[in-house]
Structure formats: C-alpha cells, structure tokens
Amino acid sequence: MTTSSAGKVREWDDRRLQHDRTALVQAEMQRQHVGALVLSDGVLRRYVLNLDVPGAKLLVPVAGDPLVFVRPRDEGYVKAWHPQVRPPLGRIREDAPASTDAPGPAARGLVDCLAELGLKDEPVGIDTMAVPDLLDLVALGVRIVDAEQVIERAWTVKTxxxxxxxxxxxxxxxxxxxxxxxxxxxxxxxxxxxxxxxxxxxxxxxxxxxxxxxxxxxxxxxxxxxxxxxxxxxxxxxxxxxxxxxxxxxxxxxxxxxxxxxxxxxxxxxxxxxxxxxxxxxxxxxxxxxxxxxxxxxxxxxxxxxxxxxxxxxxxxxxxxxxxxxxxxxxxxxxxxxxxxxxxxxxxxxxxxxxxxxxxxxxxxxxxxxxxxxxxxxxxxxxxxxxx
Missing domain, CATH: 3.90.230.10 (Creatinase/methionine aminopeptidase superfamily)
Incomplete structure (x- = not known):
C-alpha cells in the first residue's frame, strides 16, 4: 500500500506499476522481434508511462528506459516522474506534400535516436503518425510494424x-x-x-x-x-x-x-x-x-x-x-x-x-x-x- 498526495491510503504503487508495465511491453517486443515503439496515441502512451502527457511522443526501446519527447511547458512535471525527457522531435508536417526531396525534422530526429540506441536497423512499431512523417521514415529505411499489436498483447495480462x-x-x-x-x-x-x-x-x-x-x-x-x-x-x-x-x-x-x-x-x-x-x-x-x-x-x-x-x-x-x-x-x-x-x-x-x-x-x-x-x-x- 502507498499514500497518495492527498493523504489517502491506496492499494497499489504507481512507480512499480510503471516499471512492471514497461517490462511486459518489452518482453512482448522481444517475442515479436520489434526493436522500438514510437507511441503518440494518448492511451497507449499513458499505459507505458503511467502519466498523461498531452502532445508527447514516447520511444520505447526493447531494453532500457523509454524516452519522452515533450513540449517545454510539460518538461518540469514529466521530469519529476520520469528522468528520460527530451525536446520534441520536430513539428509534424501535416501540410507538407506527400513527396519531398528531403525528410523532415521529425523523421530525421527519430532515426538519430534509433541510431543512438543501436536500433536503427530494427523494426519499429508505430501507432499513429502524420502520413508525410511516416513516408519520410520509409524513405530513410525504417522498417515499420504495428505498435498496437505489441501493446494489445502486453496489456492483456494485468500487473x-x-x-x-x-x-x-x-x-x-x-x-x-x-x-x-x-x-x-x-x-x-x-x-x-x-x-x-x-x-x-x-x-x-x-x-x-x-x-x-x-x-x-x-x-x-x-x-x-x-x-x-x-x-x-x-x-x-x-x-x-x-x-x-x-x-x-x-x-x-x-x-x-x-x-x-x-x-x-x-x-x-x-x-x-x-x-x-x-x-x-x-x-x-x-x-x-x-x-x-x-x-x-x-x-x-x-x-x-x-x-x-x-x-x-x-x-x-x-x-x-x-x-x-x-x-x-x-x-x-x-x-x-x-x-x-x-x-x-x-x-x-x-x-x-x-x-x-x-x-x-x-x-x-x-x-x-x-x-x-x-x-x-x-x-x-x-x-x-x-x-x-
């Protein structure tokens, strides 16, 4: 049991919950041979992080701590909960044409992070993403799979x-x-x-x-x-x-x-x-x-x-x-x-x-x-x- 910020006793521990969920997701990633997940959907993102952060993106490697990409306004309270916080990868190019000469900043930033983690050549699960950014990732050689298939199998068993x-x-x-x-x-x-x-x-x-x-x-x-x-x-x-x-x-x-x-x-x-x-x-x-x-x-x-x-x-x-x-x-x-x-x-x-x-x-x-x-x-x- 733990005590909430309001002083109420409750029967669960939030940090242990977040740790155990991440472990379930990473075990399922290993089973499905997925190197990383990029989560933008609020429900899926909140499941792994155990924190609701509007507009954030979450990169979950197959091993190690997830990375949270947040706007400056949210950086303080997210850091108080999770240490691996970074600036946004780049503005989503919703108005960009489907075909461009050079990949946009969001895709380039994500590929750089994957390379930093040694996961550039591994399949990457995506839940939801603007089409131009998705096409940029494909052009950069990223192998894309469905992130929801991983999360759905992981979260079916409760901690x-x-x-x-x-x-x-x-x-x-x-x-x-x-x-x-x-x-x-x-x-x-x-x-x-x-x-x-x-x-x-x-x-x-x-x-x-x-x-x-x-x-x-x-x-x-x-x-x-x-x-x-x-x-x-x-x-x-x-x-x-x-x-x-x-x-x-x-x-x-x-x-x-x-x-x-x-x-x-x-x-x-x-x-x-x-x-x-x-x-x-x-x-x-x-x-x-x-x-x-x-x-x-x-x-x-x-x-x-x-x-x-x-x-x-x-x-x-x-x-x-x-x-x-x-x-x-x-x-x-x-x-x-x-x-x-x-x-x-x-x-x-x-x-x-x-x-x-x-x-x-x-x-x-x-x-x-x-x-x-x-x-x-x-x-x-x-x-x-x-x-x-």
Whole structure:
C-alpha cells in the first residue's frame, strides 16, 4: 500500500506499476522481434508511462528506459516522474506534400535516436503518425510494424498493482450502479439517471466516464445506446452500460438492468432469469490455461429466438485502458488461437431479447481470470426481485 498526495491510503504503487508495465511491453517486443515503439496515441502512451502527457511522443526501446519527447511547458512535471525527457522531435508536417526531396525534422530526429540506441536497423512499431512523417521514415529505411499489436498483447495480462486498482474500480461500480438503481423511479428520464450515475462515479473516485448507455422501455430493444428524455414508466425495464475510467486511467465495462416499480410480469422474470443464468454459466468456463476455442464451445446455449441479438456481442472481451481489448470471444468469428491467461480482466456480457420485442435484458460482469474459479469483481448489482 502507498499514500497518495492527498493523504489517502491506496492499494497499489504507481512507480512499480510503471516499471512492471514497461517490462511486459518489452518482453512482448522481444517475442515479436520489434526493436522500438514510437507511441503518440494518448492511451497507449499513458499505459507505458503511467502519466498523461498531452502532445508527447514516447520511444520505447526493447531494453532500457523509454524516452519522452515533450513540449517545454510539460518538461518540469514529466521530469519529476520520469528522468528520460527530451525536446520534441520536430513539428509534424501535416501540410507538407506527400513527396519531398528531403525528410523532415521529425523523421530525421527519430532515426538519430534509433541510431543512438543501436536500433536503427530494427523494426519499429508505430501507432499513429502524420502520413508525410511516416513516408519520410520509409524513405530513410525504417522498417515499420504495428505498435498496437505489441501493446494489445502486453496489456492483456494485468500487473499486481492493476489488479488492486480493478478491485477498487469494482467497488466504484457497485456504488454508481446502486445509485442508478435507487433513482430508477417513474417520471425520471434516461438523462436524469445518466447524471446520477455520473455523479456517483466521480464521487466514488472515478476519473471520468468514457461511455454510458442508458435505455428504458422500448429503447431497450433494439438497444438505443444514448440516454434521451424518455420518462420511465411503471413496469418497464431500464438498463445501463457503463464504461468508467478509474484510477490511473484503467477502464471498466459493466451492464445491468432493473425493473421500474414493484410488479414484474412473468415474461420479465423469465427473461431476466435467463440472462442472469447465462452470464453465471459463462463465468466458470473462463479459466486460465483453457483454450479460447474450448471455452467458447462450453458456453451455455440459449433458445434460438434470442441467438441473433446475443451474437451481436462478445461472449467476453478483455478490458483495460481501451474500450474493448484482447482477447475478443466473438461468436460470429472463428475462435482466437490462444489460451486464457492468469490475471486477464474480462467483461462477460449478455444482451437477451427477441427481434421485434420491446423487452430485453442487458447484463455484464467483470472477472479476473484465475487458475481455478474466476474472481468476480463486484459483483455488479442486479435486480434481486426478478430472481425470486
């Protein structure tokens, strides 16, 4: 445990987290035979550095400390966290023609850094870059590969500190979704409920809301996603799909559905029970060491009338810094040739509703993959009245 600048005790260590993430990335770089990564995307850059630096670039060598290229205004606070800070490589030449006689300063500066590190002849992973600069690197003989393929495989396995953060995030989800449940009364609008969940998330320590869907009544099926001024009515369902960022920018993904009022119909009880039992049936099959193909073959079946819409969603998918991560257990595609690994965080999701019906239930739990039974994070609040 460490103490934050605000004096609060927390269950993770930020510097150890950054060290362990860098080690995971560099191990994956070695596995994929990549000499360096050049990261400009804010999420990928923040993952490795464990610091949000707008406009920066990060050069990650296959061994040794990453180099951070920052504007003068950011140099001070970045140096306080990370010692290897350098001036910007050069202005991105967005207005330059696609073909020029001489490479621009950004490409030349990057090649000089690669040569300094002894990596000039090694493949370099790029996430995002202006086309003129990318063409300059090609002209200078740099072999370019996709940096996201490296990061995606590295960050699928969480460090010990990230697991501690996700247990904190799970408590934030319970707080926010419980507040949502308590506010789901006749007359409230979908937008009202979105505001309640947002405030509860932020007050419980969340960083921000990456995405939130709130749907009620006929907006549940088909899933309308974005909250409207629809007023909740007695006897209808209301669902939420919350993507909240917690500490250090790590992102959760969970859904739940509640009844408005106190008198569910038999059809509502049956649909909710089917969705709940499906999610609870999927969770135990997601064990470390099991092939993804075998896990997907062991997923519980559902009646044919629900299959079309259920298959629009992953059985489960990784979560982390991005919106949806590796591995994706997509029922519409051939299974990924890989195994589930200890300390992956997965969202197990279910959207159950017949095409043409206004009724649907959306549930989604977050789990830690373990050698045995997965650890359920939360669990996410559900409407117990529909399970009795």
């Amino acid at each position: 010990a500190d990230e697991l501690a953060i996700y247990r904190r995030i799970a408590r934030q989800y319970v707080t926010a979704l419980s507040a949502f449940r308590d506010a789901a009364r006749p007359g409230a609008t979908e937008q009202d409920l979105a505001a309640v969940a947002t405030v509860a998330w932020l007050q419980s320590g969340g960083e921000d809301i990456a995405q939130m869907n709130v749907c009620a009544g006929e907006n549940m099926n088909p899933w309308r996603r974005w909250p409207t001024d629809h007023q909740l009515r007695e006897g209808e369902f209301v669902g939420i799909d919350l993507h909240g960022r917690g500490p250090n920018g790590l992102r959760g993904d969970a859904s739940t559905t509640f009844l408005v009022g106190d008198r569910p119909t038999g059809q509502q009880r049956d649909l909710h029970r089917r969705a709940y039992d499906y999610v609870q049936g999927v969770i135990p099959v997601l064990r470390a060491g099991r092939s993804i193909a075998d896990a997907m073959a062991s997923v519980p079946s559902v009646p044919a009338q629900f299959r079309a819409q259920l298959d629009n969603y992953n059985v489960a998918h990784g979560i982390g810094m991005g919106s949806s991560g590796y591995p994706h257990l997509d029922p519409r595609r051939a299974p990924i040739d890989d195994v589930l690994r200890p300390n992956q965080i997965l969202a197990v999701e279910c959207y159950l509703g017949e095409v043409g019906s206004p009724l649907a239930v959306k549930l989604e739990e977050q789990i830690i993959v373990c050698d045995g039974e997965p650890e359920v994070l939360g669990p996410i609040p559900v409407d117990d009245r529909l399970l009795t």
